[in-house]
Amino acid sequence: MARPRRDPDAVPTVERILLAAEVAFGAEGFTRARLSDIAATAGIRRPSLLYHFKTKELLYDAVVHRLFDQLRIQFAATAHGRGTFDERLLGLMQCWLDFISNRPAFAPMLLRGILDGQGPVREHLNRELVPLLDWVEAWVSTAGAGRIPDGIPLRAALLQLGSNALVRAASGPLRDTLWGEPMTLELTRMLLMVPVEE
Numbered sequence: 001m002a003r004p005r006r007d008p009d010a011v012p013t014v015e016r017i018l019l020a021a022e023v024a025f026g027a028e029g030f031t032r033a034r035l036s037d038i039a040a041t042a043g044i045r046r047p048s049l050l051y052h053f054k055t056k057e058l059l060y061d062a063v064v065h066r067l068f069d070q071l072r073i074q075f076a077a078t079a080h081g082r083g084t085f086d087e088r089l090l091g092l093m094q095c096w097l098d099f100i101s102n103r104p105a106f107a108p109m110l111l112r113g114i115l116d117g118q119g120p121v122r123e124h125l126n127r128e129l130v131p132l133l134d135w136v137e138a139w140v141s142t143a144g145a146g147r148i149p150d151g152i153p154l155r156a157a158l159l160q161l162g163s164n165a166l167v168r169a170a171s172g173p174l175r176d177t178l179w180g181e182p183m184t185l186e187l188t189r190m191l192l193m194v195p196v197e198e
Helices: 014-032 035-042 047-054 056-079 085-102 104-115 121-143 153-170 175-178 184-192
Strands: none
Touching: 014 047, 014 056, 035 047, 035 056, 047 175, 056 085, 056 104, 056 121, 085 104, 085 121, 085 153, 085 175, 085 184, 104 121, 104 153, 104 175, 121 153, 153 184
């Protein structure tokens, strides 16, 4: 008897696992997220999940690496695209805002990882977040030579802008009460761009 044909539109198992894990780690953090819940959300059983990812740490690592890999690709395309430095810098910030918005579990997962620091979380974030921040800082410093205000602590400014967007995104119903309209792009202009004289 022949095997039934696979649905070409079906989401592959690993993809379903990674998406379910991203949501679980965002909602519960590394320590509290349960593999059985992730498996159920992915439409499989825990032994099937463990076939693909032997431990929760390996699953967490895969989720974090995939998220930052996608972010790196988007950042590189924007930074090396067409336009002035100002346009590309604002494009990078918009990329960050869009990524956070399109991946709602990302901001809480990242913030929980920074704050909780339980299990392997900080090690994974250190391996993914720090090199990305280093890359952005180097790009802004090099591409923005002459366009960045003198004396600006660049890394601190980038962290301020990025963490502000993260906390805003993770704030749920308090977001609009606390922040009102998002001002990240305007703050980017104020902090990182010398006004153009007319």
